[in-house]
Amino acid sequence: MKETKKLMGIIIMLILMTIFIACGQPKLKGKVTIDGEPMLGNTLRLNTSSLSGEGYFSYQWMRNGNVIDDETYVDYKLENIDKNAVITVTVSRSDRKGSVTSSPVTAYGYAIGDTGPGGGIIFYRNTDGFIMTDTGEKAYYLEAAAINQGQLKWASPLFIPREYGGLGNWVDIMGTYKDINNSSIGSGRKNTALILAIDANAPAALACKNYNGGGKTDWFLPSIDELDKLDLYESKNNSGISTGWFWSSTTQQYEDSPESQAAQAWSIYFDSLTGDGHTRIKNNNNNVRAVRAF
Secondary structure: OHHHHHHHHHHHHHHHHHHHHHHHOOEOOOOOEEEOOOEOOOEEEEEOOOOOOOOOEEEEEEEOOEEOOOOOOOEEEOOHHHOOOEEEEEEEEOOOEOEEEOOOEEOEOOOOOOEOOOOOEEEEEEEEEEEOOOOOOEEEEEEEOOOOOEEEOOOOHHHOEHHHOOOEOOOOOOOOEOOOOOOOOOOHHHHHHHHHHHOOOOHHHHHHHHOOHHHOOOOEOOOHHHHHHHHHHHHHHOOOOOOEEEEEEEEOOOOOOHHHHHHEEEEEEEOOOOOOEEEEEOOOOEEEOOEEEO
């Protein structure tokens, strides 16, 4: 009997101590903010610097008010599933009672494979952005036209020698050579303008410039690096882009052979695997697919 009373006393004491500790803890106060641009692919990070207390934190990220499984860390990378979702995070602290929930942010942007503003396919996304070499503006996405613009020559007849079926001579398009400035992501639009400034009827470049899918008028012939990203997307997703050679707006520089330099442009063979880039004579009929950046 004595042992039972002693045990009951201990239990009651523990209960009272628990209640005392719970009631004695001050309430968690302050604000939780979410830092970072809420664009798909970006990583958001909590700012808890204004919260009271010194204990360790616990976090729970939420999507549209529902718990996101296993997302209990200080940062969270926005995935495709988060598109247009309201994201919040609830924070508690070991030496404080209660919790604080952040102000909501709404995730936005396009996922790879989405239909873009021009009615085409979003095939490349860079959350840090890339620089367009013609204007210096920053873009985040590359969108490919919904359809091919045909099988076309790179140069018009006036810029193809007679022995190759043309009426003139090869002409070098300076500023489109394959290097870090003219083949990189963001350079295709400038290359296209340079091509048409010399050869106003260049079939591949002109078809891209004249394309107006989705009412957009900023389509261009992609640079070799931009075309490579489209090939990579197609090899992973089998989206229905036709197989075969595709033109880029990038040319090759042969310092020891000006004629060969003027005669060739870079292209990629699309198939189920990622293709290697090769130069081809500009009188070849290659596939053409316009792209745009935004």
